[in-house]
Amino acid sequence: MDIFDKLRVEEGALGQHSHLPKDYFMFPKLEGEIAPRMRFNGKEVLTWSLNNYLGLANHPEIRKVDAQAAADWGLAYPMGARMMSGNSVHHIELEERLAEFIDKEAVMLLNYGYQGVLSIIDAVVDRKDVIVYDAESHACIIDGVRLHMGKRFVFPHNNIENLEKQLQRAEKITEETQGGILVITEGVFGMSGNMGKLREIVALKEKYQFRLLVDDAHGFGTMGETGAGTGEKLGVQDDIDIYFSTFAKSMASIGAFVGGVKPIVDYLRYTMRSQIFAKTLPMPLVIGAIKRLELLKTRPELKNNLWKIVNALQSGLKEHGFDIGTTQSPVTPVLFHGGIGEGANMAMDLRENYNIFCSMVIYPVVPKDVIMLRLIPTAVHTLEDVSETIKAFAAVKHKLDTGVYKREEIIAVTK
Numbered sequence: 001m002d003i004f005d006k007l008r009v010e011e012g013a014l015g016q017h018s019h020l021p022k023d024y025f026m027f028p029k030l031e032g033e034i035a036p037r038m039r040f041n042g043k044e045v046l047t048w049s050l051n052n053y054l055g056l057a058n059h060p061e062i063r064k065v066d067a068q069a070a071a072d073w074g075l076a077y078p079m080g081a082r083m084m085s086g087n088s089v090h091h092i093e094l095e096e097r098l099a100e101f102i103d104k105e106a107v108m109l110l111n112y113g114y115q116g117v118l119s120i121i122d123a124v125v126d127r128k129d130v131i132v133y134d135a136e137s138h139a140c141i142i143d144g145v146r147l148h149m150g151k152r153f154v155f156p157h158n159n160i161e162n163l164e165k166q167l168q169r170a171e172k173i174t175e176e177t178q179g180g181i182l183v184i185t186e187g188v189f190g191m192s193g194n195m196g197k198l199r200e201i202v203a204l205k206e207k208y209q210f211r212l213l214v215d216d217a218h219g220f221g222t223m224g225e226t227g228a229g230t231g232e233k234l235g236v237q238d239d240i241d242i243y244f245s246t247f248a249k250s251m252a253s254i255g256a257f258v259g260g261v262k263p264i265v266d267y268l269r270y271t272m273r274s275q276i277f278a279k280t281l282p283m284p285l286v287i288g289a290i291k292r293l294e295l296l297k298t299r300p301e302l303k304n305n306l307w308k309i310v311n312a313l314q315s316g317l318k319e320h321g322f323d324i325g326t327t328q329s330p331v332t333p334v335l336f337h338g339g340i341g342e343g344a345n346m347a348m349d350l351r352e353n354y355n356i357f358c359s360m361v362i363y364p365v366v367p368k369d370v371i372m373l374r375l376i377p378t379a380v381h382t383l384e385d386v387s388e389t390i391k392a393f394a395a396v397k398h399k400l401d402t403g404v405y406k407r408e409e410i411i412a413v414t415k
Helices: 001-010 060-073 091-102 113-124 140-146 160-177 198-208 230-234 262-271 284-297 300-319 340-353 384-403
Strands: 035-040 043-047 108-111 130-134 151-155 179-186 212-216 242-246 254-260 332-337 359-361 369-373
Touching: 035 300, 043 384, 060 179, 060 284, 091 108, 091 254, 108 113, 108 262, 113 130, 113 179, 113 212, 113 242, 113 254, 113 262, 130 140, 130 160, 130 212, 140 179, 151 160, 160 179, 160 198, 179 198, 198 212, 198 230, 284 300, 300 332, 332 384, 340 359, 340 369, 340 384
Parallel strands: 130 151, 130 179, 179 212, 212 242
Antiparallel strands: 035 043, 108 254, 242 254, 332 369, 359 369
């Protein structure tokens, strides 16, 4: 078979929905300044889909620093991979400041979060080792685990009893292979919004020998007294052996980092192939990240504003009878019963008639009979935005419950 013939037949879990209106459900185009209100499909919409927790994406101080850094350095400097010709005093400065903030001995900058997690896993384990990971881990973790040449065991989401069973299985194998065990979970899970059970996982270290890798993409900047993450929030930051986060959420930028004890971070510098063989972070992103970290540390009102909106939105939704699952973080999933067609029509109604833009999550991310509308509150939303959204959700929920959206076809609304 021609490999392209196979690809034309096997569209994939998301590709099967490619027949839906172009640039509407898949690859939608939001236009205008980054803000709670932007333009979509020719009209202004209140958007809850931007990973901009602290409102830094369009903060005037950030914009000024980003622009000046681009003017001073251009987008090419420093040329080359970090190990060869892509290092600078500012890259080192950012690493040192991040390490101090998350209370780790050392930090290494990464170009991207997704490739960073893949490469961390690849560098840390070999075929003698066993990985044990949470079933609801992000796709970057799943892909990293799939590339692992040794054994891997998955435990149901946050099921500590089952995790212990998997650790027992892993120990039997590593006794024969003379390998080690790596447990992988998340600080905050990006779909459900609940926290990983880090305290309970750490407690298992008293019985089993393993190292813990935590992806805290949604926790960094939002969780803990200072915003240092879910480990700080739960009082177990010291017990996280490999701490990872990205600049893509609270920092509203591009890049990521990994932190831990200095010997291990130094080991990663010399073994992470995605960093050794890739161009380093451009200087404007580094200078911008230094400024973002400064605001994260010195402007507690940003996180306070975020949580004011989070609490208002989540309490308001629950008071109106909505199911927001088990979230313990700003991530706010709103769950409904229905099929993909009903979900698409409901999302379209929200966008076209109520001017509310949020992400619709469908199977296989959620079960086939579940519709998830995922809201990401930010520090720059207002209480008026919250009230408007809850009213709109109440209206479309009534329509869903009374069968208004129960139809097979999707109305084409784009030109």
